[in-house]
Amino acid sequence: MTETLSFADDTLILIDQTRLPAILETFECRTVEQVFDAILRLVVRGAPAIGIAAAYGVCLARDSSDKPSRDAYLKAIDRLAQSRPTAVNLFWALDRMRNVIASTDDDQRLPDSLLCEAKTIHDEDREMCRAIGRNGASLLEKSQCVLTHCNAGGLATSVWGTALAPIYHLYESGHTLKVFADETRPLLQGARLTAWELSQAGIPVTVLTDSMSGSLLRTGNVDAVIVGADRIAANGDVANKIGTYPLAILARYHNVPFYVAAPSSTFDPNLASGDLIPIEQRSRSEVAEPYGVTLVPPSADVMNPAFDVTPAELVSAIVTERGVVEQPNHEKLAKHFA
Numbered sequence: 001m002t003e004t005l006s007f008a009d010d011t012l013i014l015i016d017q018t019r020l021p022a023i024l025e026t027f028e029c030r031t032v033e034q035v036f037d038a039i040l041r042l043v044v045r046g047a048p049a050i051g052i053a054a055a056y057g058v059c060l061a062r063d064s065s066d067k068p069s070r071d072a073y074l075k076a077i078d079r080l081a082q083s084r085p086t087a088v089n090l091f092w093a094l095d096r097m098r099n100v101i102a103s104t105d106d107d108q109r110l111p112d113s114l115l116c117e118a119k120t121i122h123d124e125d126r127e128m129c130r131a132i133g134r135n136g137a138s139l140l141e142k143s144q145c146v147l148t149h150c151n152a153g154g155l156a157t158s159v160w161g162t163a164l165a166p167i168y169h170l171y172e173s174g175h176t177l178k179v180f181a182d183e184t185r186p187l188l189q190g191a192r193l194t195a196w197e198l199s200q201a202g203i204p205v206t207v208l209t210d211s212m213s214g215s216l217l218r219t220g221n222v223d224a225v226i227v228g229a230d231r232i233a234a235n236g237d238v239a240n241k242i243g244t245y246p247l248a249i250l251a252r253y254h255n256v257p258f259y260v261a262a263p264s265s266t267f268d269p270n271l272a273s274g275d276l277i278p279i280e281q282r283s284r285s286e287v288a289e290p291y292g293v294t295l296v297p298p299s300a301d302v303m304n305p306a307f308d309v310t311p312a313e314l315v316s317a318i319v320t321e322r323g324v325v326e327q328p329n330h331e332k333l334a335k336h337f338a
């Protein structure tokens with residue numbers, strides 16, 4: 001598996017996900033502003049990956065005399081927190097970095113302590129994805145065909161992914177699932193990224209236009225739907241890529257299980273329900289002029305929310321690094337994460 005991001009010599013190195021699948025190249029960040037820009041433009045994207053990138057981003061902070069300082073680190077945290085609002089992993093990672101600053105008295109030690117914390121966040125993500133793979137495999141081991149939306153694979157995390165982790169786990173143990181990947185308008189993370197990484201791994205993948213999933217579920221060609229999450233509220237409501245909610249309704253209507261795979265860093269116990277999750281609104285141009293081609297007349301308005309919220313009652317189970325929560329609700333999730 002390709003590592004989505006790495007950090008060496010004061011440089012954050014990202015696979016540039018805006019260029020895939022045509023070009024596999026890296027984007028190097030040496031300043032906080034470059035990391036901010038990379039998160040905003042989705043050079044790095046996916047809830048866990050932006051948390052890790054932001055943590056490393058803090059380590060790049062310098063003051064006006066080009067030196068690391070407590071004040072510069074705190075400013076970097078505030079700046080990076082403004083990059084994208086929905087994925088709680090970003091704020092979770094930045095809070096951990098803020099806690100390191102608060103608990104380190106010696107300013108000389110701060111750079112090393114912060115880098116150590118960023119690396120720990122990165123290492124923990126690898127472990128969590130592996131565990132999600134193991135735990136989720138038990139739900140999919142009898143399936144032949146699964147449907148996923150957006151990209152919740154290795155590219156959205158350090159490596160392995162969340163929704164794709166059980167698929168990789170089963171593949172390693174000799175059971176190859178066939179994957180249907182929604183193209184995922186408007187930025188095509190399913191067509192460009194999920195299809196790319198599964199193909200790299202040798203796992204068969206078929207890309208669907210977003211509007212095809214209903215007829216595919218109706219014809220009985222899908223055994224399970226599995227997606228990732230950007231934020232899970234205390235009651236189990238799930239924010240994920242726009243188009244996830246209608247997919248969950250379709251799955252329920254056709255009696256197909258709808259699974260959500262996410263690490264504990266995606267869980268937000270401070271929000272009672274999904275109605276309180278801030279939904280990122282992205283630019284008109286992503287819908288109206290993708291890749292420079294005008295698809296919408298200038299006089300027409302465009303809506304471009306990046307995420308929607310699926311109510312917990314439509315979720316068959318949430319898979320985390322700790323195990324599986326069937327039919328999630330407030331009580332079960334509180335117990336799971338206690």
Ligand code: MRU
Binds near residue numbers: 156230
């Ligand atoms: O806008 P994106 O590409 O960052 O959206 C990503 C998703 O919606 C993923 O499904 C989610 O972050 C889970 S990633 C393991």
